[in-house]
Amino acid sequence: MFRRTKSETATTVPAEPQAKPGGKGRPTPTRKEAEAARKATFKQPRNRKEAAAVRREKVRIERAKMQDAMRTGDDRYLPAAEKGPVRRFARDYVDARWSVMEFALPVLLVVSLVGVVFSAQFLWLAGAVNLLFLVMILAIAADWFLLTWGLKRAAARKFPNDPLKGLGFYAVRRTMQMRRWRMPKPMVKRGEKPS
Structure with missing residues (x-):
């Protein structure tokens, strides 16, 4: 009389557990x-x-991490001023060429010391020192112009859609440092074509 049939037990599906109203x-x-x-x-x-x-x-x-990136050239940890493919191209462009600006400071220092020390003994030396200063300044100006002009042309060809603002000054600032003290370290040899 109160017995279940087999068909009823097969059709009943167990209910999914309900979340308690005050549960977490x-x-x-x-x-x-x-x-x-x-x-x-x-x-x-x-x-x-x-x-x-x-x-x-x-x-x-x-x-x-940043110091290590400056030695290895790892773009992920470089400072914002050094990041990006355009800046890397500019660094490679500068490092691949010989530059008058790189040697300007040591040469001018030696010339001025020679002028100060020996100008009293040799009067003609003061005129030669002044002439050498003028020649160095003209050579630096010409090198500056050729560097920025060549770099901007090459960068515009390689990166036509990227902004090149400040790239010339960035390259000049890097060129004024002696090669062994440049940071990030140079990744190309002199005379090698920048990638």
């Missing part, structure tokens, strides 16, 4: 997750002094 709405974290979250709260700085130490450590790590 997410599964309970495992013990491993709970302990990791608890330990993470201990790692956070508790006062200003600890927060400053954490900040200093982060800055030190970023600076180390």
Whole structure:
């Protein structure tokens, strides 16, 4: 009389568990997750002094990455002024050529020292020093013009859609440094064509 038939039991589908009205709405974290979250709260700085130490450590790590990128040329960690394919092309263009500006400072320093030390003994030396200064300044101006003109032409051909503003001054600033002290380090040899 109160017996179930087999067809009734086969058709009944178990109901999906309903969320309790006052439940938390997410599964309970495992013990491993709970302990990791608890330990993470201990790692956070508790006062200003600890927060400053954490900040200093982060800055030190970023600076180390940037210094390494300056040596290797890794574009990801370079400063914003050095990033991008256009700037890399400009660096390669500068590093591949010989430049008067690169040697201007040492030459002018030697010439001025010679002029100061020996001009009292040799009167003609003062005139020669002044003439050499004038020649060096004219050579620097010509080198500056040829560098910026050639670089902008080559960059406009290679990167027609990229902005080239400030590229000439960037190249001149790099050229004024001696090759061994340039940062990022030169990636091409002299006479090699920039990529």
